[in-house]
Amino acid sequence: MNCYDCATSDGNAAAVAICRNCGAALCERHAWSAPQTVVRVAGVGPSTLPEPARRIVCTVCRGATQLA
Numbered sequence: 210m211n212c213y214d215c216a217t218s219d220g221n222a223a224a225v226a227i228c229r230n231c232g233a234a235l236c237e238r239h240a241w242s243a244p245q246t247v248v249r250v251a252g253v254g255p256s257t258l259p260e261p262a263r264r265i266v267c268t269v270c271r272g273a274t275q276l277a
Contacts, residue, residue: 212236214267230270241271 213233215222224234244261266274 210234212239214239214269226265228267228270229264230266230274233267233269235265235267239268240265241268 210224212220212222212224212235214220215236215238222236222238225237226235226240227233228235228240242263242265245264247258247262248256249258250256
């Protein structure tokens with residue numbers, strides 16, 4: 210599978226990830242990774258996991274959601 214953003218700009222790069230929001234295939238250059246807190250309902254115990262998960266989005270979705 211090839212990167213969607215590269216394909217639309219006459220490029221050809223292998224995809225290494227999928228955007229979490231829109232599902233577009235992404236190469237290393239167009240993928241953006243950020244930590245995400247995982248919250249679970251756990252009754253009276255802690256509701257967040259100690260280690261953050263990884264969230265990968267494309268440059269378009271990153272701009273649309275205004276992620277830092």
